[in-house]
Amino acid sequence: MITIRPAEPGDAQALVELGSAVGQEDGSWLLTTEQWRSIPDERRYLRAVRRHPDAAVFVAAEDGRPLGRLSLSRDVHPASRHVADLGLMIAETHRRRGVGRALLDQAVTWAASTGVEKLELHVFPWNEPAIGLYESYGFEREGVRRGQYLRDGAPVDAILMALLLGDRS
Numbered sequence: 001m002i003t004i005r006p007a008e009p010g011d012a013q014a015l016v017e018l019g020s021a022v023g024q025e026d027g028s029w030l031l032t033t034e035q036w037r038s039i040p041d042e043r044r045y046l047r048a049v050r051r052h053p054d055a056a057v058f059v060a061a062e063d064g065r066p067l068g069r070l071s072l073s074r075d076v077h078p079a080s081r082h083v084a085d086l087g088l089m090i091a092e093t094h095r096r097r098g099v100g101r102a103l104l105d106q107a108v109t110w111a112a113s114t115g116v117e118k119l120e121l122h123v124f125p126w127n128e129p130a131i132g133l134y135e136s137y138g139f140e141r142e143g144v145r146r147g148q149y150l151r152d153g154a155p156v157d158a159i160l161m162a163l164l165l166g167d168r169s
């Protein structure tokens with residue numbers, strides 16, 4: 001059974017492996033194209049996030065082992081503290097089973113518990129699976145950010161998408 005829970009420092013290795021594997025897929029889904037951060041750095045990050053009210057990492061896990069990751073980070077500026085950015089990835093072996101949607105449900109729950117009213121994300125224009133998920137969930141395109149990221153040194157566009165939580169019925 002797949003369950004969703006807060007990430008623990010002990011998930012560091014599995015999450016590094018997941019990020020590295022997804023980052024190296026031919027689909028070029030993520031900014032990270034080579035090694036994810038190191039396992040000790042990931043462990044430190046997961047430990048820090050657990051103490052931090054403005055950020056969270058959740059995992060979808062099967063038999064304890066993470067196969068999906070949701071990262072959330074709230075804006076620090078007082079004028080945009082109601083906004084949080086999210087990142088999402090599911091292991092290639094476990095896609096199209098509703099795990100991505102379940103992690104978005106978790107993002108909405110986290111947002112409600114922290115007073116976040118808007119979830120936003122960046123997605124590459126060629127990432128049809130992710131855009132399909134986000135649009136089916138209710139995220140709307142807010143614009144295209146030209147040359148927003150350097151990917152392997154080359155500028156790439158990113159679509160900015162957002163979900164206004166007050167709009168959800």
Ligand SMILES: CC(C)(COP(=O)(O)OP(=O)(O)OC[C@H]1O[C@@H](n2cnc3c(N)ncnc32)[C@H](O)[C@@H]1OP(=O)(O)O)[C@@H](O)C(=O)NCCC(=O)NCCS
Pocket residue numbers: 022029030088089090091094095096097098099100101102121122123124127128129130131132133134136
């Ligand atoms: C995008 C991603 C997170 C989707 O996760 P997932 O667990 O497969 O998504 P779900 O099974 O919850 O899909 C829910 C809905 O999203 C849409 N969707 C998901 N994958 C899709 C695809 N390949 N093509 C079109 N629509 C898709 C569908 O509407 C789907 O509902 P349905 O299966 O009932 O038709 C996953 O493909 C992934 O991790 N990709 C690589 C990393 C990535 O791109 N992360 C996002 C970066 S912005």
